[in-house]
Amino acid sequence: MGFFFLSNTILQIAILAVLITASKSLVHGAETPRLSISTDKEALISFKSGIDPETLGPLLTWDQTLSPCNWTGVLCNDKVGARVVELDLAGLGLKGSISPHIGNLSFLRSLQLQDNQLMGTFPNQLGNLFRLSVLNMSFNSIQGVIPQNISRCTELEILDLEQNAISGRIPEELSYLAKLQVLNLGRNLLFGSIPPSLANLSSLISLNLGTNRLGGMIPGDLSRLQKLKQLDLTINNLTGTVPPSIYNMSSLVELALASNDLWGIIPYNVGDTLPNLLNFNFCFNKFSGTIPGSLHNLTRIQVIRMAHNLLHGTVPPGLGNLPELQMYNIGFNRIVGVGDNGLDFLTSLTNSTRLNFLAVDGNLLEGVIPESIGNLSKVLSKLYMGGNRIHGRIPASIGHLSGLTLLNLSYNSISYDIPQEIGNLEELLSLGLAGNNISGKIPTSLGSLKNLINIDLSGNELEGTIPATFENFERLLSLDLSCNKLNGSIPKEILNLRSLSTHLNLSNNLLTGPLPQEIGTLDSLVAVDLSNNILSETIPDSIGNCKSLEKLLMANNMFTGPIPDTLSELKGLETLDISSNKLSGSIPESLQKLQGLQLLNLSFNDLEGEVPVGGVFANLSGIYLDGNPKLCFMSACEKGRDHRKRLILVCIIVGSIAIIALCSTIGLVFYLRKRKSKVTAPSDSFEIERQHQMGSIGYIPPEYGMGEKPSTAGDVYSYGITLLELFTGKSPTHESFTGDLSLKKWVQTAIATNVDQVSDPGLVRTNSSLSDDVQAITPEAQTDCSIAVLGVGLACTVDSPDGRISMRDALCKLKSIRENLFKTDHARKTNV
Ligand SMILES: *[C@@H]1O[C@H](CO)[C@@H](O)[C@H](O)[C@H]1NC(C)=O
Ligand SMILES: *[C@@H]1O[C@H](CO)[C@@H](O)[C@H](O)[C@H]1NC(C)=O
Numbered sequence: 001m002g003f004f005f006l007s008n009t010i011l012q013i014a015i016l017a018v019l020i021t022a023s024k025s026l027v028h029g030a031e032t033p034r035l036s037i038s039t040d041k042e043a044l045i046s047f048k049s050g051i052d053p054e055t056l057g058p059l060l061t062w063d064q065t066l067s068p069c070n071w072t073g074v075l076c077n078d079k080v081g082a083r084v085v086e087l088d089l090a091g092l093g094l095k096g097s098i099s100p101h102i103g104n105l106s107f108l109r110s111l112q113l114q115d116n117q118l119m120g121t122f123p124n125q126l127g128n129l130f131r132l133s134v135l136n137m138s139f140n141s142i143q144g145v146i147p148q149n150i151s152r153c154t155e156l157e158i159l160d161l162e163q164n165a166i167s168g169r170i171p172e173e174l175s176y177l178a179k180l181q182v183l184n185l186g187r188n189l190l191f192g193s194i195p196p197s198l199a200n201l202s203s204l205i206s207l208n209l210g211t212n213r214l215g216g217m218i219p220g221d222l223s224r225l226q227k228l229k230q231l232d233l234t235i236n237n238l239t240g241t242v243p244p245s246i247y248n249m250s251s252l253v254e255l256a257l258a259s260n261d262l263w264g265i266i267p268y269n270v271g272d273t274l275p276n277l278l279n280f281n282f283c284f285n286k287f288s289g290t291i292p293g294s295l296h297n298l299t300r301i302q303v304i305r306m307a308h309n310l311l312h313g314t315v316p317p318g319l320g321n322l323p324e325l326q327m328y329n330i331g332f333n334r335i336v337g338v339g340d341n342g343l344d345f346l347t348s349l350t351n352s353t354r355l356n357f358l359a360v361d362g363n364l365l366e367g368v369i370p371e372s373i374g375n376l377s378k379v380l381s382k383l384y385m386g387g388n389r390i391h392g393r394i395p396a397s398i399g400h401l402s403g404l405t406l407l408n409l410s411y412n413s414i415s416y417d418i419p420q421e422i423g424n425l426e427e428l429l430s431l432g433l434a435g436n437n438i439s440g441k442i443p444t445s446l447g448s449l450k451n452l453i454n455i456d457l458s459g460n461e462l463e464g465t466i467p468a469t470f471e472n473f474e475r476l477l478s479l480d481l482s483c484n485k486l487n488g489s490i491p492k493e494i495l496n497l498r499s500l501s502t503h504l505n506l507s508n509n510l511l512t513g514p515l516p517q518e519i520g521t522l523d524s525l526v527a528v529d530l531s532n533n534i535l536s537e538t539i540p541d542s543i544g545n546c547k548s549l550e551k552l553l554m555a556n557n558m559f560t561g562p563i564p565d566t567l568s569e570l571k572g573l574e575t576l577d578i579s580s581n582k583l584s585g586s587i588p589e590s591l592q593k594l595q596g597l598q599l600l601n602l603s604f605n606d607l608e609g610e611v612p613v614g615g616v617f618a619n620l621s622g623i624y625l626d627g628n629p630k631l632c633f634m635s636a637c638e639k640g641r642d643h644r645k646r647l648i649l650v651c652i653i654v655g656s657i658a659i660i661a662l663c664s665t666i667g668l669v670f671y672l673r674k675r676k677s678k679v680t681a682p683s684d685s686f687e688i689e690r691q692h693q694m695g696s697i698g699y700i701p702p703e704y705g706m707g708e709k710p711s712t713a714g715d716v717y718s719y720g721i722t723l724l725e726l727f728t729g730k731s732p733t734h735e736s737f738t739g740d741l742s743l744k745k746w747v748q749t750a751i752a753t754n755v756d757q758v759s760d761p762g763l764v765r766t767n768s769s770l771s772d773d774v775q776a777i778t779p780e781a782q783t784d785c786s787i788a789v790l791g792v793g794l795a796c797t798v799d800s801p802d803g804r805i806s807m808r809d810a811l812c813k814l815k816s817i818r819e820n821l822f823k824t825d826h827a828r829k830t831n832v
């Protein structure tokens, strides 16, 4: 009873508690919309708590005892109870995510969080900020999709989300933002097509969707955006033709469609229909037709870019009328210019005094560079004219273009000397004259180009010496003088260019003398090519100081002496080609340490001794050692010895019959030999044994030379060579086998025509005065037998390991040859 009473009381208390809680929450619920400066403060504190404490910086001064209106980056209005109206935390290096409580700053008009390292997704609650007119979150790392709720911020005028990691599609709902003037979603990961509903953003002035993954066609509806000045759709995956109505958007100042998959003809009158255009960028598409001449009628235009399309025809007139032009790029099209005057349009550009970028490269322009080129703008910084059909000389007036940082005239048909006035271009960083017909000496004045980073004079007819003044190129990264007729020695001065790091290419010239030991100064250099010169003396040990080398090519010179041991210090070396020199001595063991080596060419030298087998040599596939007759392949020596052990093993496995076959075949050889030469078997077999030291290269299967691991197929090869030797009496290293002719080749060609020539004269006797103790064998039978055995030998020595017969098959064949020899001989004799 007492127990019941007690529990009843508890029940009543519980019900009471529930009621109180419920009424409390009802009251609270009714108060929710009552946001105030204190909820603003809470929201800001919550925002701060989402930021990595290490990056808080100025936010550390946010004193919670003060009103947030006094905090850095926070602005309140004076009226209506002082609420936060602006939050500007741009460029503070803040790291972290954006708190969803930011959606409680209900009076916020401007939110600027650009240039930070904010991550995470876009808080949906931003959609609650219906007074927001500026939202700039550009240059952060925001992920996820654009929340549809953003469409509730109907006061938005600026929405800038450039350079984040925002993905998904562009929400249709953005089109509800009727006051939007700037929509910048560039440099994100947006995909799908461009919603035509964006055309409803009738206030839009700037639309940037560049550098995303947008596909499909450009919606023609966009032409309804009558206030649009900037349309940037570059670097997407847009396809099809540009809707004609786009070319009617007369408000446009910038039209940038570069790097898409767009095609069709650019209307010739585009300059008339887009009269306000200052920036026209159609590069990297598949536009065809001609250069729209009307663009040259836009006297205020600043940028004309159409490079990398399929445009043909000539450069239309009118270029003389563009005083504001800064950039003119029609490179990599099919633009023609005919006759000596094909480049005269360049003269018109002398009126464009602000021109700083001019590219006409990769076209079909003929003609001579006009003397007036020197009257182009003093601020011209980059001049690309490579890959055309320009002939004649480089005018000396080019030396007036004092603003040039890049001059590229490569791959034309330019002749005559390099004008020494090029030395006046002291701002020059890159000079490309490669692939022309330029002759004469390299002017020493080039040494004045102290800022040069790249110089490429390769593939010309330059002669004389490399000017020592090149030592002034203190910032040079790459030097290419290859494929000329330069002579004299390599000036040690140019090897003091410590900055040299990309490549040094002096190959295919007539350079003589030694490689100066100063080469060791170039410790940042990645690639050196000195091939095909007449360089001599020893390779300096200092080469080991070129610690960054990945490619070292010195083939076809006259270098003598040993391969420097110090090469092993070039840890990053991938390619080493010192073939066709006169290098002697042995291959340094230390080269085994070059773990990165992919190609090693030491062929056609005078190297000797054992080829290292360890380290990188063990599984190097690109190794070339031909033409070093004194080289011994140690791995093959060892494997050769192994081979005989294994051969015996194989014999056992294949079976006693095979052993008998082999033994009796070889026995037969000994027998026949002995009978002819009357030499005792022991000394004869000693002789064979001596020749079979396998210390010389003739027994090594070709694939070992290519770095293959020793294999049974390799053993078959060595065995085959042994057979050929036994039955021809000629060692594979016989002096008559030089160059292309090997024992195998010799047998191959002779076997069809004149087997007597290949057969060991000590083996086959034409004179059949057969004697005494053994069964008589006719010469015909001996010849048949020899041919058959040599055939097996050849089958064993096929170059490709896969093409060789197996040891088992070789033994079977030998066995049947042996049986045939006695059987047919017997038959012949009975027939006679
Ligand atoms: C923001 O408002 C929601 C209700 O709309 C409330 O639950 C939340 O606590 C508020 N956040 C802050 C930090 O005041
Ligand atoms: C803002 O800070 C200043 C001092 O830095 C102080 O004088 C002023 O009273 C503060 N205002 C508010 C509203 O807290």
Ligand SMILES: *[C@@H]1O[C@H](CO)[C@@H](O)[C@H](O)[C@H]1NC(C)=O
Pocket (backbone or CB within 6 Å): 124, 125, 127, 128, 149
């Ligand atoms: C976003 O909008 C949807 C409907 O438009 C609404 O259900 C949802 O609550 C909103 N989310 C926020 C966080 O405001």
Ligand SMILES: *[C@@H]1O[C@H](CO)[C@@H](O)[C@H](O)[C@H]1NC(C)=O
Pocket (backbone or CB within 6 Å): 090, 114, 115, 136, 137, 138, 139, 158, 160, 182
């Ligand atoms: C947004 O901020 C970036 C970075 O500071 C600035 O370059 C850009 O002009 C701003 N966007 C707008 C529309 O003002």
Ligand SMILES: *[C@@H]1O[C@H](CO)[C@@H](O)[C@H](O)[C@H]1NC(C)=O
Pocket (backbone or CB within 6 Å): 175, 196, 197, 198, 199, 200
């Ligand atoms: C543009 O807005 C109108 C209403 O203003 C609407 O009827 C139409 O469907 C919208 N167009 C698109 C393409 O969303």
Ligand SMILES: *[C@@H]1O[C@H](CO)[C@@H](O)[C@H](O)[C@H]1NC(C)=O
Pocket (backbone or CB within 6 Å): 213, 215, 237, 239
């Ligand atoms: C571009 O579009 C083509 C088809 O139009 C598609 O095959 C390709 O994957 C797209 N590329 C990217 C990067 O989206």
Ligand SMILES: *[C@@H]1O[C@H](CO)[C@@H](O)[C@H](O)[C@H]1NC(C)=O
Pocket (backbone or CB within 6 Å): 244, 245, 246, 248
């Ligand atoms: C472009 O505008 C002209 C004149 O306003 C008009 O005649 C023509 O039909 C328009 N073309 C397109 C494709 O909108």
Ligand SMILES: *[C@@H]1O[C@H](CO)[C@@H](O)[C@H](O)[C@H]1NC(C)=O
Pocket (backbone or CB within 6 Å): 269, 271, 272, 293, 294, 295, 297
């Ligand atoms: C350039 O403008 C003139 C006069 O305004 C006009 O006669 C000429 O046809 C235009 N040229 C082109 C190529 O549109």
Ligand SMILES: *[C@@H]1O[C@H](CO)[C@@H](O)[C@H](O)[C@H]1NC(C)=O
Pocket (backbone or CB within 6 Å): 319, 320, 321, 347, 348, 349, 350, 351
């Ligand atoms: C440069 O402009 C002047 C005046 O506008 C003009 O007379 C001259 O022909 C132009 N020069 C060239 C090379 O087009």
Ligand SMILES: *[C@@H]1O[C@H](CO)[C@@H](O)[C@H](O)[C@H]1NC(C)=O
Pocket (backbone or CB within 6 Å): 371, 372, 373, 374, 375
């Ligand atoms: C270059 O301009 C100068 C005057 O600035 C003039 O004397 C000279 O004739 C012009 N040269 C060419 C080739 O147009």
Ligand SMILES: *[C@@H]1O[C@H](CO)[C@@H](O)[C@H](O)[C@H]1NC(C)=O
Pocket (backbone or CB within 6 Å): 361, 362, 386, 387, 408, 409, 410, 411, 430, 432, 454
């Ligand atoms: C120079 O032009 C040629 C031909 O267009 C090109 O292959 C080469 O890469 C260019 N060099 C530089 C440094 O721009």
Ligand SMILES: *[C@@H]1O[C@H](CO)[C@@H](O)[C@H](O)[C@H]1NC(C)=O
Pocket (backbone or CB within 6 Å): 413, 415, 416, 437, 439
């Ligand atoms: C190369 O230049 C010389 C003059 O230096 C000229 O005689 C020769 O015809 C030119 N060759 C070619 C193929 O342009």
